[in-house]
Amino acid sequence: xxxxxxxxxxxxxxxxxxxxxxxxxxxxxxxxxxxxxxxxxxxxxxxxxxxxxxxxxxxxxxxxxxxxxxxxxxxxxxxxxxxxxxxxxxxxxxxxxxxxxxxxxxxxxxxxxxxxxxxxxxxxxxxxxxxxxxxxxxxxxxxxxxxxxxxxxxxxxxxxxxxxxxxxxxxxxxxxxxxxxxxxxxxxxxxxxxxxxxxxxxxxxxxxxxxxxxxxxxxxxxxxxxxxxxxxxx
Ligand SMILES: NC(=O)c1ccc[n+]([C@@H]2O[C@H](COP(=O)([O-])OP(=O)(O)OC[C@H]3O[C@@H](n4cnc5c(N)ncnc54)[C@H](OP(=O)(O)O)[C@@H]3O)[C@@H](O)[C@H]2O)c1
Numbered sequence: 001x002x003x004x005x006x007x008x009x010x011x012x013x014x015x016x017x018x019x020x021x022x023x024x025x026x027x028x029x030x031x032x033x034x035x036x037x038x039x040x041x042x043x044x045x046x047x048x049x050x051x052x053x054x055x056x057x058x059x060x061x062x063x064x065x066x067x068x069x070x071x072x073x074x075x076x077x078x079x080x081x082x083x084x085x086x087x088x089x090x091x092x093x094x095x096x097x098x099x100x101x102x103x104x105x106x107x108x109x110x111x112x113x114x115x116x117x118x119x120x121x122x123x124x125x126x127x128x129x130x131x132x133x134x135x136x137x138x139x140x141x142x143x144x145x146x147x148x149x150x151x152x153x154x155x156x157x158x159x160x161x162x163x164x165x166x167x168x169x170x171x172x173x174x175x176x177x178x179x180x181x182x183x184x185x186x187x188x189x190x191x192x193x194x195x196x197x198x199x200x201x202x203x204x205x206x207x208x209x210x211x212x213x214x215x216x217x218x219x220x221x222x223x224x225x226x227x228x229x230x231x232x233x234x
Contacts (some may be wrong), residue, residue, distance in 0.1 A: 005215040009034035013212065014060070014067035016040045016047065016104075017074025021173035022123065025201035026071055026208040033209055035069065035162065047074055047100040048092050057107040057220070066111045069212045072101040072145075073123040077138040077175070090137045097141035102148060105163075116160035121211050122149055123204075124167040129231040142167075146223055153221030162220040164211045169227025170198040194229030 008030055018027035019041040038060070045056035055132035060066050072144045075097045078089050105120050112118025124142045131139035146165045170189055172180060178188045180198060190196055204226050210216040211224075225231050 002215065006213045006218075007034050007041055007207060008069070008209075008213055010222060011035045011068045011212075012036040012038065012065055012069055013069035013071065014040060014104075014108075015073055015102075018071075018083060021175070022171055022201045023071070023073035025205045029202075029205035030069065030071075030212055031210045031215065033173040033213065035212070036065075038065065038067065040074070047096045048076070048098070050095070050103065053107075053181075055099060057104070067108055067118065068112065068115070069119040069121070070104055070108050071121045071123070071208065071212070072104060073096050074100075075123070075125075075138070075141075079132070079134040082136045085137055093141050094144075098144045098148070100147075101145055105152070112161050113156070113159045115223050118156075118159070118161035119209060120149075120161070120163040121214050122146075122163075122165050124165045126167060126169040126225065126227045126231050128167060128223070129225075149165070149223070150221050157220050162211065162217065163198055164203060164216075164219060164221070165223040166207055166211065167223055167225045167227065167231075168199065168204055169193065169225065169230040171203070172198050172200055193227070193231065194232060197228060199226065199228065 013030045013035040015023050015027040015037060017023040018039045027037045038141055045052050076093055088204055122145050124146055127135060127139035128146050144208045149163050150167045190198055208222055
């Protein structure tokens with residue numbers, strides 16, 4: 001039965017940044033389909049602090065809660081022209097949006113490999129295809145993450161582990177709800193989207209469930225855009 005392939009009973013999923021926005025919607029979906037979801041935010045483990053990541057994963061290992069499914073969703077971004085972009089902020093974005101993903105997956109991989117089953121889903125961005133002029137650093141960290149996905153996916157495919165990049169377009173979440181509510185800027189944003197509408201966090205949940213479950217077992221190294229057509233060139 002196809003629906004059984006979506007069942008995540010017995011799986012542990014860590015979804016970073018899952019107390020609100022897209023991460024919450026993904027966490028809710030994985031939970032609805034049976035996974036034990038570890039909810040995470042800055043208070044649980046600030047991903048800008050490498051030592052905090054080590055301590056968080058040591059705790060998960062001690063509790064027997066290392067994830068079978070890792071969704072690297074949390075990210076940071078600042079809108080600042082590249083000419084003035086502070087290097088400390090650039091380093092923070094590289095750490096949270098790229099290095100944290102690499103380190104967390106290194107820490108999950110031995111368990112996934114030993115059990116011949118695992119999932120890494122990174123949350124990218126339409127900025128990989130259309131960099132916002134004032135978010136060049138953020139866009140570059142997401143592109144680095146996409147490249148990492150392809151590099152790692154090939155190497156772990158025979159271990160029963162899939163690695164994919166789920167790419168949102170414009171979603172109505174805390175980070176951009178003020179822009180979308182702006183009477184001048186908001187309509188300009190939606191006019192540029194072929195569907196002429198922005199997404200809600202739940203719009204990412206079905207794709208995440210597919211990639212996390214056995215229903216998506218043959219998908220790896222992929223970038224899946226969830227953007228209403230925004231990344232289509234032309
Ligand atoms: N929204 C969009 O339109 C859009 C478009 C393209 C891509 N994306 C990507 O989709 C993902 C989710 O975006 P979102 O809009 O749903 O995010 P959001 O509403 O801003 O929520 C961010 C989540 O990440 C956590 N977080 C932020 N910085 C963190 C840190 N240093 N350490 C640990 N956790 C941290 C937050 O925790 P706290 O609650 O503690 O702050 C929160 O749970 C991100 O990777 C983003 O780049 C979003």
